Amino acid sequence: MRNRWLDAIVYVRNRQSMETTPQRISAAESEVMKVLWADSPKAAEDVLAILATNQGWAEGTVKTLLNRLLKKGAIAADKDGRRFLYRPLIGREDYVDAESQGLLDRLFDGRLAPLVSHFSKREKLNPEDVAELRRLLEKIDDDQ
Template structure:
């Protein structure tokens, strides 16, 4: 399922706290994004069609709850990035970041720890 950048902003609100109404989502992201109510409702309708969220009627409004977990979304996005840009390989991604952005000692230590854990699992 492809989630746009704007849809991901709405999803972040719902992952943080759900269920939420369109008005509550607008109150949280509207000022920062310069979005109007129609924008939020359009994004929610797109997410409903993608089955990323569900809506339940409460009186005169709908409350939205995510069906797509943040973990699954992050996994899909990371795999897509790896596949598109690095042939599905992690090493070229890490090499790219180390060349473009200086890795801190903490980052390097964490990478070493992760590699050791992977080695221990094999």
């Protein structure tokens, strides 16, 4: 059973080879994605400015990550004069969705309630959280 990629979360197809080559977005790469999701397109310089500050990364690091994301097809680069502007190709919602579902699948039988239950048991829910969840459920009910 090929299960090397059971944990593959967000993946893309490599379009030069027709082979299906799922590629995860790594933790470091996802920091870059976050920056682009927050506001794009952005030049490498701007991405660097943000990540240098909030992750302490050097220029080379950010460039490598941008390139790896390009190869993985997770972002695109559009020429803008002498430089490129980068923008995400995969949506943040899809990414979040896949990551979350992956965690639920691995740890909670794919369902949300057991996760909430776990948090409750571990006393990680303060009254505000509970209130917020309650409001959410009400809204969900209203909607249908």
